[in-house]
Amino acid sequence: GVRTRGLDIAINAKRQVADAAARAEAKGVIERWNEQLAASRDMLWSPTIRAALIAGTPWLDVFCPGCGTSRAIDLRKVDRHPLASVATLVLGLRCSWCPESAPMPRVLGLHALPPAAKAAASNL
Numbered sequence: 001g002v003r004t005r006g007l008d009i010a011i012n013a014k015r016q017v018a019d020a021a022a023r024a025e026a027k028g029v030i031e032r033w034n035e036q037l038a039a040s041r042d043m044l045w046s047p048t049i050r051a052a053l054i055a056g057t058p059w060l061d062v063f064c065p066g067c068g069t070s071r072a073i074d075l076r077k078v079d080r081h082p083l084a085s086v087a088t089l090v091l092g093l094r095c096s097w098c099p100e101s102a103p104m105p106r107v108l109g110l111h112a113l114p115p116a117a118k119a120a121a122s123n124l
Contacts, residue, residue: 022054029047030057033045043087053076058074059072060086061109062090062107065103066099069097072114086110090105091104
């Protein structure tokens with residue numbers, strides 16, 4: 001038969017390099033966005049859901065200024081197009097505990113682990 005193992009190895013190597021480059025670029029985007037959120041800058045842009053997933057940061061931390069609660073949203077379970085920006089999710093994240101006139105929730109950042117799990121892991 002025809003030997004294609006060498007070609008398969010070369011294709012896989014190229015794919016791994018491309019995946020690593022995409023992951024590094026996505027991590028840079030998420031880090032820059034998280035830094036701007038932490039500095040309370042007005043945000044003119046937002047990363048895509050796909051970028052968050054590629055970067056390995058699927059947990060969106062959201063704060064409700066009405067009742068003072070925070071919650072983490074797993075972007076892997078959100079039914080939105082992967083090219084939708086993370087900020088577009090805010091409209092659907094209004095707090096269910098607050099009255100209808102509750103303020104818009106604030107996005108605090110994207111994380112690899114839910115913020116509560118991250119805090120518990122750092123206390124060990």
